[in-house]
Amino acid sequence: MFEREKKGERAVVVLPHGRGDVDSASRADEFVELVSSAGAEVLARLDARVDRPNPKFYIGSGKADELAEIVCGVEADLVLVDHTLTPVQERNLEAHLKARVVDRAGLILDIFAQRARSHEGKLEVELAQLKHLATRLVRGWTHLDTQRGGAIGNRGPGETQLETDRRLLAARVKMLTQRLAKVNTQREQQRRARLRNTVPRVALVGYTNAGKSTLFNVITTGGVYAADQLFATLDPTVRRIEDLSCGPAVIADTVGFIRELPHDLVAAFRATLSEARDADLLLHVSDAADDERELLAQVVNEVLAEIGAGDVPQLRVMNKIDLTDAEPSIQRDGEGVPQQVSLSAVTGQGLDLLRQALGERLGGERVRVELQLPLSAGRMHARLTALGAIAEEHVDADGWQLRLDAPRSVLAPLAGSGDEAARALQAAIAPPQEPV
Helix, strand or coil: CCCCCCCCCEEEEEEEECCCCCCHHHHHHHHHHHHHHCCCEEEEEEEEECCCCECCCECCHHHHHHHHHHHHHHCCCEEEECCCCCHHHHHHHHHHHCCEEECHHHHHHHHHHHHCCCHHHHHHHHHHHHHHHHCCCCCCCCHHHHCCCCCCCCCCCCCCHHHHHHHHHHHHHHHHHHHHHHHHHHHHHHHHHHHHCCCCEEEEEEECCCCHHHHHHHHHCCCCCCCCCCCCCCCCEEEEECCCCCCCEEEEECCCECCCCCHHHHHHCHHHHHHHHCCCEEEEEEECCCCCHHHHHHHHHHHHHHCCCCCCCEEEEEECHHHCCCCCEEEECCCCCEEEEECCCCCCCCHHHHHHHHHHHHHHHEEEEEEEECCCCHHHHHHHHHCCCEEEEEEECCEEEEEEEEEHHHHHHHHHCCCHHHHHHHHHHCCCCCCC
């Protein structure tokens, strides 16, 4: 659909930055690592200060000429720009440089396409790629302009290649959307089954390459692929943990986040990332050896807010302390609740502290109470049953005698409707008041 050279492994990297950007050096290193993860060979780098984007090239015309000389000199066939380009800027640069041009969003989409393994992941990546491509279709050739009749009344230009491309792309997007809807329905059924089991749910989140998959493997023996590269794993994996003080729990390893994650990709992976949205607790993993860990944690929180997981409780995990002078530890708030655990997933230091903190946080989030409901509260009983919140029940002439065992976050929405049954549930799950 987009007529381009098949080549594209010998690359020149363009690194735009604004005046006074404090993180330009680390961002540049990250982008070069992204390029290497995609399998390209970096032949040269060009720094370009961009205070006001050029509508034609994004970078200035002088820098574009300098870039053209570099591309010709090193015989590169690919130019990668660490910024999102408009379709016009991308096409103008390709014409000026006589080489393929791929922006940051296109590069990340390419890496995701290489790493996706599951059926759902492949569908999500292809859908994101097609949406990205939709704005970049060009009239690559005109042989279909001759689709015209020879009889009187049928003469005319017929359907152009661009129109054909758009029609085929729209049909493919529609088909992928329908397939994903079916896959998402199956995943929702699996999530509801886990809810009915009233097992606490934990999701690993964090900036890419923070060590989430390595941590996941050592606490679950999950066998998830882990490597020192960006986006080593894309597809979510769910495993059960048995050795916690609060009882069993399930934990999910999710895709890593990154600066300026393409919006189409976030939208496509919304089903996958909903493992984080539906969790009772998020393990926010950070690289303790990274000086910009707080800035990267902010990036993660912004993406979590975008997918509706901004309000899910978090336990911060400072991983890779073996690369620092820090010791394994648990940091608590003023009420003694664990807020941060320092550990090393590679050496195993601090893993016992993580299990201790998980047991405390998940045990504190669960509610185990007795509740009496009148027979007229059939709707509330049905909703509690659907959520799997009823551990034991007995019915007599006075109504249902229930023993509830479920996360507080699951029961709290049911207590807000305002009727008699909701008020009874609210009174049952309310935290005990400390004496004044």
